[in-house]
Amino acid sequence: MMQLTINGIPHELDVDPEMPLLWVLRDILGMTGTKYGCGEALCGACTVHIDGHAVRSCVTPVRRASAKAVTSIEGLSPDGNHPLQRAWTEMGVPQCGFCQAGQLMTAAALLKKNPRPSPTDIDRSLAGNLCRCGAYNRIRAAIQKVADEAKQP
Amino acid sequence: MSAIDERRNAGRVVVGMRADAALFLPRPLRTSACVCFFRAMKRAAWTLAWLLLGCHAAKAPVSQPDDPSRLRSPEAFAQVRDMGSRSQALFREASKVMLHPRCTNCHPPDDTPRQLASQRPHDPPVARGNEGQGVPGMECASCHQDVNLELARVPGAPNWHLAPIEAAWLGRTPSQICEQLKDPTRNGGKTLQAIVDHAANDALVAWGWSPGHDREPAPGTQEIYGALMQAWLDTGAHCPQGGLP
Numbered sequence: 001m002m003q004l005t006i007n008g009i010p011h012e013l014d015v016d017p018e019m020p021l022l023w024v025l026r027d028i029l030g031m032t033g034t035k036y037g038c039g040e041a042l043c044g045a046c047t048v049h050i051d052g053h054a055v056r057s058c059v060t061p062v063r064r065a066s067a068k069a070v071t072s073i074e075g076l077s078p079d080g081n082h083p084l085q086r087a088w089t090e091m092g093v094p095q096c097g098f099c100q101a102g103q104l105m106t107a108a109a110l111l112k113k114n115p116r117p118s119p120t121d122i123d124r125s126l127a128g129n130l131c132r133c134g135a136y137n138r139i140r141a142a143i144q145k146v147a148d149e150a151k152q153p
Numbered sequence: 154m155s156a157i158d159e160r161r162n163a164g165r166v167v168v169g170m171r172a173d174a175a176l177f178l179p180r181p182l183r184t185s186a187c188v189c190f191f192r193a194m195k196r197a198a199w200t201l202a203w204l205l206l207g208c209h210a211a212k213a214p215v216s217q218p219d220d221p222s223r224l225r226s227p228e229a230f231a232q233v234r235d236m237g238s239r240s241q242a243l244f245r246e247a248s249k250v251m252l253h254p255r256c257t258n259c260h261p262p263d264d265t266p267r268q269l270a271s272q273r274p275h276d277p278p279v280a281r282g283n284e285g286q287g288v289p290g291m292e293c294a295s296c297h298q299d300v301n302l303e304l305a306r307v308p309g310a311p312n313w314h315l316a317p318i319e320a321a322w323l324g325r326t327p328s329q330i331c332e333q334l335k336d337p338t339r340n341g342g343k344t345l346q347a348i349v350d351h352a353a354n355d356a357l358v359a360w361g362w363s364p365g366h367d368r369e370p371a372p373g374t375q376e377i378y379g380a381l382m383q384a385w386l387d388t389g390a391h392c393p394q395g396g397l398p
Binding site: 110 | 278279291294296305
């Protein structure tokens with residue numbers, strides 16, 4: 001049995017330890033906010049956190065999350081009020097929205113470790129999250145907005 | 154000529170005489186002419202081979218025709234009597250591993266790891282970050298696991314990360330790599346024995362010989378690589394001079 005804590009809730013799951021974490025989230029637990037994009041860790045749509053580190057859940061064996069804290073988009077904030085989620089809404093960032101869960105989780109991992117990132121920092125951290133709609137400018141602006149607000153005393 | 158004769162004559166091509174030339178000889182002479190010609194050619198070939206081998210051995214006793222994909226063990230260098238020269242030759246042999254794309258791709262002189270045999274920049278784009286582990290949100294371990302993922306084709310090994318920029322190998326010569334390995338300001342303050350042990354035993358180094366998917370492994374084995382490095386150290390850790398990247 002696999003012991004997992006997902007969004008603060010402990011789970012005991014009888015799954016293959018090599019099963020991708022994404023499969024566990026979506027197919028076993030029904031948490032479909034995290035998206036399947038490429039399945040090869042190339043697009044970032046499936047990004048979640050393990051102990052605060054962003055990981056691509058489509059290639060992460062669930063054994064790696066054993067006894068660790070997993071955060072998916074459903075657990076980023078209790079009611080969708082994470083500063084990034086507010087900025088996303090205010091600036092109308094998403095277009096089709098498919099990649100946005102991954103974009104938000106990557107941006108949240110960045111801001112947690114670097115609350116005041118430079119534009120270069122943002123570009124480097126988000127470079128691996130693809131957006132087929134091309135909403136990159138709005139994604140960057142929303143992260144910058146949250147970073148600028150963090151800079152204010 | 155019967156079909157059987159044609160087949161017999163065709164077979165003589167193998168022993169060094171064109172079958173159609175033999176047909177112009179009187180039948181009793183055909184066989185003996187072929188045999189004489191074959192014997193003469195055989196003697197000439199052996200004489201030439203021995204001459205070439207002798208010249209080559211006199212010039213370079215260790216540097217036999219070299220295959221970059223093959224890694225010779227330290228015993229192959231025992232005939233080099235001068236200890237300094239042997240040490241240099243051992244390092245140059247070990248550098249076949251260091252200069253292979255499986256190793257240089259993660260020993261870049263800049264902030265970008267490389268990929269594949271073509272050594273193209275890593276895709277998706279990634280940056281070195283602190284400690285060579287990537288940047289927040291895009292760390293090496295965001296995608297690379299502790300094992301290769303055959304279905305997703307993502308390579309993996311424990312503690313996947315970039316080598317320090319001071320330990321860059323990409324574009325360096327064996328001589329330059331050797332000098333930087335011996336320099337405590339560029340080797341992380343390690344002893345040479347610690348560097349040899351790292352080469353021989355480190356799990357991430359071992360990945361170079363088990364790269365998964367369709368990636369070409371580094372030459373030889375980690376055991377031979379480690380033995381070459383140990384022999385290099387035991388013979389005085391002399392660095393080869395010059396050479397091309």
